[in-house]
Amino acid sequence: MNQFDFAIIGSGVSGLTLSALLSKEGFNVALIEKNKYLGGNLSSFTRQNVRFETGVHYTSGFAQGEVLDVLYRHLGIRSQINAVRLDIGGFEKVHMGGQSYEFAQGYDLHIDKMCRYFPRSADEIKNFYLEIKKFGYYNSLEGVLNQNIDLNQLSVNAYQKIRTQLSDPLVFNVLTGTNPLYAGRKDYTPYMQVGHILDTYIRDSWRLQDGGENLVDTLKELLKKQGVSILTGEAASGMTFDGDSISGIKLNGSNEIKCKHVISTLHPQKTLELIPSDKLRKSYRSRIESLPNSLGMFNLFLVMKPESFPYFNHNQYHYSTQDSWIADIKDTTQWPYGYFVYSQASKDSRYSSGLVAMSTMNFEEVAKWSGLPVERRGQEYLDFKAKKTEQMLNALERDYPHIKSKIQSVYSSTPLTYENYYNMPQGAAYGIQRNSQDPLSSTVQTKTKIPNLYLAGQSVSFHGFFGVSVGSLVLASHLIGNEKFKHTLLNTL
Numbered sequence: 161m162n163q164f165d166f167a168i169i170g171s172g173v174s175g176l177t178l179s180a181l182l183s184k185e186g187f188n189v190a191l192i193e194k195n196k197y198l199g200g201n202l203s204s205f206t207r208q209n210v211r212f213e214t215g216v217h218y219t220s221g222f223a224q225g226e227v228l229d230v231l232y233r234h235l236g237i238r239s240q241i242n243a244v245r246l247d248i249g250g251f252e253k254v255h256m257g258g259q260s261y262e263f264a265q266g267y268d269l270h271i272d273k274m275c276r277y278f279p280r281s282a283d284e285i286k287n288f289y290l291e292i293k294k295f296g297y298y299n300s301l302e303g304v305l306n307q308n309i310d311l312n313q314l315s316v317n318a319y320q321k322i323r324t325q326l327s328d329p330l331v332f333n334v335l336t337g338t339n340p341l342y343a344g345r346k347d348y349t350p351y352m353q354v355g356h357i358l359d360t361y362i363r364d365s366w367r368l369q370d371g372g373e374n375l376v377d378t379l380k381e382l383l384k385k386q387g388v389s390i391l392t393g394e395a396a397s398g399m400t401f402d403g404d405s406i407s408g409i410k411l412n413g414s415n416e417i418k419c420k421h422v423i424s425t426l427h428p429q430k431t432l433e434l435i436p437s438d439k440l441r442k443s444y445r446s447r448i449e450s451l452p453n454s455l456g457m458f459n460l461f462l463v464m465k466p467e468s469f470p471y472f473n474h475n476q477y478h479y480s481t482q483d484s485w486i487a488d489i490k491d492t493t494q495w496p497y498g499y500f501v502y503s504q505a506s507k508d509s510r511y512s513s514g515l516v517a518m519s520t521m522n523f524e525e526v527a528k529w530s531g532l533p534v535e536r537r538g539q540e541y542l543d544f545k546a547k548k549t550e551q552m553l554n555a556l557e558r559d560y561p562h563i564k565s566k567i568q569s570v571y572s573s574t575p576l577t578y579e580n581y582y583n584m585p586q587g588a589a590y591g592i593q594r595n596s597q598d599p600l601s602s603t604v605q606t607k608t609k610i611p612n613l614y615l616a617g618q619s620v621s622f623h624g625f626f627g628v629s630v631g632s633l634v635l636a637s638h639l640i641g642n643e644k645f646k647h648t649l650l651n652t653l
């Protein structure tokens with residue numbers, strides 16, 4: 161039987177990137193995906209000829225010399241990725257307390273705008289961004305390849321630190337108004353996570369004009385050319401062992417492929433389900449099993465009537481109160497307390513053919529239907545979704561008067577959708593919840609006690625297209641040989 165050098169489980173951004181990088185170096189790779197299509201959260205779907213993204217609406221890192229630009233040039237497919245820059249003067253707009261605040265790309269313009277909005281807090285704002293800017297090195301190609309992130313920094317809590325940096329509550333809530341990007345929790349979210357994310361997006365923000373699906377298709381073609389065995393519709397259901405090392409992966413419980421190394425990009429709790437109980441220490445298993453997850457999202461996908469609603473080349477964040485840390489609000493009566501809305505990229509740059517609005521959703525709200533196939537969730541679930549849809553539409557109507565009359569059709573998803581399609585526990589949008597109170601326990605390392613098993617994906621590295629791409633680069637660099645890989649990538653600059 162053919163023995164692969166690497167069996168990579170899961171074909172989201174992480175699995176696709178690792179497969180591309182390792183096969184480019186001549187490794188014999190098998191990519192295993194439970195769904196019939198590749199891409200995980202990078203995949204798109206179409207309703208009434210309008211394409212919608214499931215989990216990557218915008219990203220950073222495509223400016224010349226930035227990490228994703230170099231990664232895709234290295235893979236030889238950069239010219240096939242149509243990344244369009246979001247509005248420089250305001251790639252995000254935060255609406256709070258009846259005012260709108262634009263977040264600009266580039267630190268000078270960004271800080272200048274914020275100081276104009278809040279002149280009395282100008283010194284605090286400048287100091288706040290001075291600190292955020294320090295993450296720039298770690299987000300640069302050189303910083304990524306040198307990988308000297310100090311994990312102890314994860315113990316600094318974002319809410320507490322930023323709250324002391326920005327004494328005016330409005331300034332604090334506006335500057336952290338893109339909170340859904342990291343589903344920030346007051347007691348848990350580390351400052352380092354927020355710093356990384358804010359820095360990357362202020363540096364450069366892009367929309368994939370042809371959608372995640374185009375990137376997935378491009379990568380798929382590349383993988384085929386590089387000889388990767390792409391196994392779709394094949395769920396990894398177990399691992400077989402030869403002594404302490406993995407010797408193969410069982411697919412759908414029957415067929416098995418043989419491999420020298422395994423990289424699992426699944427949620428770590430799902431990876432554990434594939435490993436016999438005697439192969440890992442009990443304490444490791446119970447630590448991973450007990451880790452809480454980040455919140456999931458409720459999404460509305462709106463097909464708009466033709467030429468009825470203008471396209472906007474930025475993201476909008478709306479809040480009904482002056483609190484952008486909405487993930488901590490337990491009372492759901494006035495939900496959504498905040499939501500994020502964007503226009504799907506389309507050929508006609510004047511009008512939106514599709515809009516997506518999303519807000520965080522506590523898993524407890526849908527837990528009773530967890531694990532049930534869609535057709536068995538029943539009328540109660542449909543009623544729940546209808547109620548949430550109406551609440552979200554009312555919020556949209558408040559912020560975009562008459563928008564309801566411009567909508568042709570409405571589709572929705574809940575965290576259960578992500579649980580079901582991507583095997584993500586609790587439909588967590590960003591995998592495991594990072595915890596500043598216990599940073600080491602909530603950090604899952606790539607290397608495991610099983611000598612030929614590596615973990616990757618958004619619960620291991622930082623989340624997001626940029627975060628998991630960086631995580632994949634770092635792991636690939638380790639597997640290929642750091643110095644050789646570094647040299648090759650830096651020569652691509």
Ligand SMILES: Cc1cc2nc3c(=O)[nH]c(=O)nc-3n(C[C@H](O)[C@H](O)[C@H](O)COP(=O)(O)OP(=O)(O)OC[C@H]3O[C@@H](n4cnc5c(N)ncnc54)[C@H](O)[C@@H]3O)c2cc1C
Nearest residue numbers: 170172173174194200201215217218396583617618624625
């Ligand atoms: C609603 C939402 C909006 C988001 N918006 C953005 C955004 O705008 N920008 C951004 O950068 N990030 C965004 N994110 C986060 C981003 O999508 C993720 O961090 C990233 O795509 C995760 O990639 P991954 O490869 O780690 O995992 P996934 O994309 O989850 O891939 C895992 C893959 O493994 C497969 N799989 C699971 N179990 C098995 C099994 N047993 N066998 C085989 N295959 C299996 C799944 O089907 C899936 O394809 C968003 C996420 C959500 C949920």
